[in-house]
Amino acid sequence: MSQTRGVLYPARLPEFHRLPPTANARDLAVWFWIPEWDLEPGRSSRQDIVGYPALNLVVEQSVVTLSGATTRASHRDLSGTGWAVGALLRPAAVAALTSDPAALVDDETVIDAPDLAEAIDAAMRSGPGRRERAVLAFSDWLAGRGGRIDEAAAQANAFVEVLMGDDAVDSVDEAATRLAVSVRTLQRLGHRYVGVSPTAMIRRRRLQEAAERLRLDPGLDLSRLAVELGYADHAHLTRDFRRILGIAPTTYRAGTDPGRSERSRP
Known part of the structure; x- marks a missing residue:
């Protein structure tokens, strides 16, 4: 990661x-x-x-x-x-x-x-x-x-790894299948151990990856990026960016820094 x-x-x-x-x-x-x-x-x-x-x-x-x-x-x-x-x-x-x-x-x-x-x-x-x-x-x-973790905590660890790890799933249904539990069980795990829903966790991972990939490759096509990350379309990616980051992906990709500040000394 x-x-x-x-x-x-x-x-x-x-x-x-x-x-x-x-x-x-x-x-x-x-x-x-x-x-x-x-x-x-x-x-x-x-x-x-x-x-x-x-x-x-x-x-x-x-x-x-x-x-x-x-x-x-x-x-x-x-x-x-x-x-x-x-x-x-x-x-x-x-x-x-x-x-x-x-x-x-x-x-x-x-x-x-x-x-x-x-x-x-x-x-x-x-x-x-x-x-x-x-x-x-x-x-x-x-x-x-x-102390020693119990079976429920071990299951919750596995749940987060499936949603956020290097081989993360693209949907809650896929996570439930991989862990052999119900979607309802995943929702309970999210509430009890993280405080947010599995769907929100997947969206956050996608947004983190979108921002990272745009930062590393400013020339990356936004429509292609949206498809590769599981967004419905380019507009969906843009809405997520604006809602969570407060700026459009095109602005972020262009290197605009809305809160530019002085850097620390070396």
């Missing part, structure tokens, strides 16, 4: 890393993401994201927050000096952190986890190798919090 899929303007990124979890947390986190920034006074860096349909557990400035799935593109303006360490969670971890992920859609809540905050803060202040130590500490915490 691309390191920058979901990031609308990668050139604006400060120093940014995606690291895999350690073995004990592979069923609990897809990856850990770590931005670090050091901006001159008066400068900022706007980060525009069309997020994965998943929850993120984030440590920043000694605060731990659980962020829900999003229904639209979002942004954050970075300034000063700082870092964050986030985990893109698998469903098996979500069950150990909230009983209602739907309540966190387009929202976030503070998690009472001072031990995690202290461990990540210590790791990120420890010099060379800090990111790897932060991932180790975060993975250990998740493994301790999540």
Whole structure:
């Protein structure tokens, strides 16, 4: 999976890393993401994201927050000096952190986890190798919090992989067939472990891929792209782009940056 899929303007990124979890947390986190920034006074860096349909557990400035799935593109303006360490969670971890992920859609809540905050803060202040130590500490915490995953959580992990993985399906019916469950079961899994419907998850994946492919190949024909990603037609792709990103795919393809901002120092 691309390191920058979901990031609308990668050139604006400060120093940014995606690291895999350690073995004990592979069923609990897809990856850990770590931005670090050091901006001159008066400068900022706007980060525009069309997020994965998943929850993120984030440590920043000694605060731990659980962020829900999003229904639209979002942004954050970075300034000063700082870092964050986030985990893109698998469903098996979500069950150990909230009983209602739907309540966190387009929202976030503070998690009472001072031990995690202290461990990540210590790791990120420890010099060379800090990111790897932060991932180790975060993975250990998740493994301790999540424990052994049960059959329902394992099924939910498989459900998300089928909808969002490298060999993802193009429809909810296809996902149900591949997992040998009913469409209704998939809907329950989406609500219980992600907070959004399977259909919304597929649409988000398509939109992420559309944006990435247009960014990498500005000359790509939009009608062809729409067909290859399973959209009904070019107009359907354009509607999704406008509804979620707020701009047309032609504008994005042309390289127009509606929120152009200063970049971080090298």
